[in-house]
Amino acid sequence: MADEIAAALSANGLVLRGGVAFAGGEEAPSGLSGASAKSALLIGQAGAEPWPHFLRWREGQPQxxxxxxxxxxxxVIGAVAEAFGARAVSPSDKPYLPFQQWAMRAEGLKPSPLGILMHPQYGLWHAYRGALLFEEEIALPEQGEATHLCNACVDKPCLKSCPVDAYSREGFAYQACLAxxxxANGEPCRSGGCLDRNACPYGTSYRYPPEVQAFHMVSFSRVAS
Structure with a gap:
């Protein structure tokens, strides 16, 4: 089933990002019928593969x-869920589901200094767009812990490129970043994305194009593009 789901997702540039099996006694979200889910398959992207599919869809939507x-x-994920008898959930659903914890379990990843999970191939240029919840166990390959590239990065350029030092070892200064x-000096960030994220030396072949980064920055800042 996982292979069939991956094939269905690929039609829109999305990828299957592994899965989580909920152990007995573990608090789990509900599946399609309302019973506790036994498995979650994570869905996301690597690089900007979904972007052209999204743009074509957006042409037919109100601006x-x-x-x-x-x-x-x-x-997109809802249609796949319907086809395979699963409940589709999103990272923006409330109450929020522990997507980052699921992702660390599914792919063996750890957070970067920016909070984004560091992937050994994609670097910081990946995302999770949703998950499929099943009330039965789904067979998936065993996933070990991935190499955490941040451990080998001595200079940490991701903590040195932001003009207002929004990221530090103490966390993310949200208000300073937003301001x-x-x-007046935020144009480079608005048009090209987060300078700290772009300074990371890993996964650069998957880096989102400037227009994709600008789209996300507009969504974050609520500044008209």
Whole structure:
């Protein structure tokens, strides 16, 4: 089933990002019928593969639609869920589900200094768009712990490129970042994406193109593009 789901997702540039089996006694979200799920298959992207598929979909939607990428993801993943008898969930669903914890279990990843999970192939240029919840166990390959590239990175350029030092070992200074992106000196961030994220030396062949990064920055800052 996992191979069939992966093939269905590929039609829209999405990929199967591994899965999680919920152990007996573990608190698990509900599946399609309302019973506790036994498996979750994570769905996401590597690089910007979904972008052209999303743009074609968006051409037929009102330009005023709120959160269009989220809406597209829900529609695509929802159709796959319906085809395979699963419940589709999104990282933006409330109450929030522990997507990052699921991802660390599914792919053996660890957070980078920016909070984004570091992938040994994709670097910081990947995302999770949703998950399929099943009330039965889904067979998946065993996933060991991935090499954490941040451990080998001595200089940590991702902590040195932001003009307002929004990221540090103490965490993310959200308000400082937002004020800078919205301000007179924030054009490089608005048009090309987060400078700290772009400074990471890993996974650069998967780096989102500037227009994709600008789209996400507009969504974050709520500044008109």
């Amino acid at each position: 005023t639609i709120a959160n269009p990428l989220d809406s597209w993801s829900r529609q 800078h992106v919205r301000g």
